[in-house]
Amino acid sequence: MWDPSAAAPLAVRALQQWYGADPYSRDKGIYSYHDPALDAHWADWGSLSRIGRNLVNTAIALTGQRNRIQDTARWWNSANAITAVIGYMSVTGDRSYLNSVVENTFTKAPGVHRPVTTWASLARSLRALRRASYPGFINGFYDDEGWWALAWIDAYDLTGEERYLAAAGDIFLDMTGGWDDVWHGGIYWGKHNGQPDRAGAVAVPAGWHGPYKNAIANELFISVAAALALRRRHRDGEDYAVCLDWARRGWEWFSSPSPGGVAMINAAGLVNDSPNSGGVNNNTATIWSYNQGVLLRGLSDLTELTGDQAYRARAKEMAGAFIKTPWYQAPRPGKGRAPEPPPTQSGVIHGILHEHDDCTADGSARPPGRTPGADSTLFKGIFVRNLARLHQATGEPSYRQFILANALSALDHMNEHYQFGCNWAAPVDVADFARQAAAVDLINAALLVSKDAEGGI
Numbered sequence: 492m493w494d495p496s497a498a499a500p501l502a503v504r505a506l507q508q509w510y511g512a513d514p515y516s517r518d519k520g521i522y523s524y525h526d527p528a529l530d531a532h533w534a535d536w537g538s539l540s541r542i543g544r545n546l547v548n549t550a551i552a553l554t555g556q557r558n559r560i561q562d563t564a565r566w567w568n569s570a571n572a573i574t575a576v577i578g579y580m581s582v583t584g585d586r587s588y589l590n591s592v593v594e595n596t597f598t599k600a601p602g603v604h605r606p607v608t609t610w611a612s613l614a615r616s617l618r619a620l621r622r623a624s625y626p627g628f629i630n631g632f633y634d635d636e637g638w639w640a641l642a643w644i645d646a647y648d649l650t651g652e653e654r655y656l657a658a659a660g661d662i663f664l665d666m667t668g669g670w671d672d673v674w675h676g677g678i679y680w681g682k683h684n685g686q687p688d689r690a691g692a693v694a695v696p697a698g699w700h701g702p703y704k705n706a707i708a709n710e711l712f713i714s715v716a717a718a719l720a721l722r723r724r725h726r727d728g729e730d731y732a733v734c735l736d737w738a739r740r741g742w743e744w745f746s747s748p749s750p751g752g753v754a755m756i757n758a759a760g761l762v763n764d765s766p767n768s769g770g771v772n773n774n775t776a777t778i779w780s781y782n783q784g785v786l787l788r789g790l791s792d793l794t795e796l797t798g799d800q801a802y803r804a805r806a807k808e809m810a811g812a813f814i815k816t817p818w819y820q821a822p823r824p825g826k827g828r829a830p831e832p833p834p835t836q837s838g839v840i841h842g843i844l845h846e847h848d849d850c851t852a853d854g855s856a857r858p859p860g861r862t863p864g865a866d867s868t869l870f871k872g873i874f875v876r877n878l879a880r881l882h883q884a885t886g887e888p889s890y891r892q893f894i895l896a897n898a899l900s901a902l903d904h905m906n907e908h909y910q911f912g913c914n915w916a917a918p919v920d921v922a923d924f925a926r927q928a929a930a931v932d933l934i935n936a937a938l939l940v941s942k943d944a945e946g947g948i
């Protein structure tokens with residue numbers, strides 16, 4: 492059985508095979524990803540939409556734009572991979588990737604072309620590439636920006652370099668522009684033509700109508716604000732007070748029922764992905780693990796800032812609810828009726844955390860061709876990353892036990908190349924940098940909680 496401390500450097504080294512793995516990502520300091528959605532399948536003539544997709548994908552390949560499109564589409568994923576690498580260096584003391592990865596990305600990634608358009612639709616991608624680009628680490632989605640802000644805050648903690656903290660502050664300033672009084676507050680998911688998408692023109696899920704303010708963008712807003720305030724509290728100037736006020740306002744809106752907010756946390760103590768299109772929280776069918784994790788950091792920081800233990804107590808309630816909640820998948824149409832409201836979608840099977848799209852009902856691997864893509868495979872890593880931070884503040888034994896059980900299960904299913912799949916209780920399905928970054932987060936968390944236990948917390 493692998494020990495996390497022995498596996499950590501090998502898992503990080505395996506992650507780095509995707510760092511700058513093609514000419515475009517090498518030039519931009521980001522992680523490369525082969526997106527199956529950009530493959531042309533000319534043997535499949537089953538529908539006009541399939542033929543159209545093949546034509547678009549062939550045009551993308553022939554014009555040499557595939558790397559650019561698939562790499563920039565993974566903008567937020569790269570931020571989380573960088574965060575995982577920083578976490579590894581922080582918990583182990585190994586600084587091998589400080590200049591070659593962290594500093595390289597900080598210097599090069601602003602050159603990634605992030606068009607000032609809207610939705611990153613494949614059909615519009617070639618046209619979008621000719622438009623203006625956002626500067627720095629800003630782009631068309633406020634949640635993407637929040638991930639980069641947290642990455643650079645962690646880089647500041649690791650190095651003490653003020654430029655990383657300044658970059659996070661610049662990102663957060665842009666995020667504040669997404670706040671308005673629609674639904675009594677909160678920030679939007681994204682932008683339309685460089686401005687908050689107040690009309691819901693493009694930065695909305697498929698089939699959505701009207702404005703869209705989701706959980707993850709606002710959780711990141713709260714957490715970035717609190718993290719910046721915590722690092723500015725002993726400095727002169729008003730930045731500390733401004734950030735603290737934003738963190739408090741964001742949490743009040745997030746947690747309060749109408750008319751003060753949207754009460755994004757449901758009766759089971761779990762965070763919904765978003766309210767409905769009228770700003771009412773009745774959307775209990777979309778529970779993702781990262782939505783249960785990001786606030787753990789922000790609320791714990793708010794207790795550190797204010798001395799009010801109620802913030803951290805609420806974080807403990809949320810964490811406790813999620814690590815005990817059973818995995819659940821809503822029945823397919825015609826196969827039965829889901830309970831109202833369903834208990835959750837993502838959750839625990841035999842003590843191991845699962846996203847609802849990474850396994851079958853017994854926790855085993857999904858059939859080939861039905862595994863998730865790059866996005867949701869990062870979510871569990873984000874949850875355990877933040878659960879470990881909460882453990883640092885509270886010493887709650889159940890968090891340590893949960894993290895170690897998941898880490899040992901994942902390590903038991905690691906392949907001979909030190910790679911991990913989306914399911915931490917099954918053999919590797921597909922190897923990519925998103926799955927690997929989540930596993931590095933898990934190993935980091937296991938090392939962190941083990942150190943906490945040694946320190947007598």
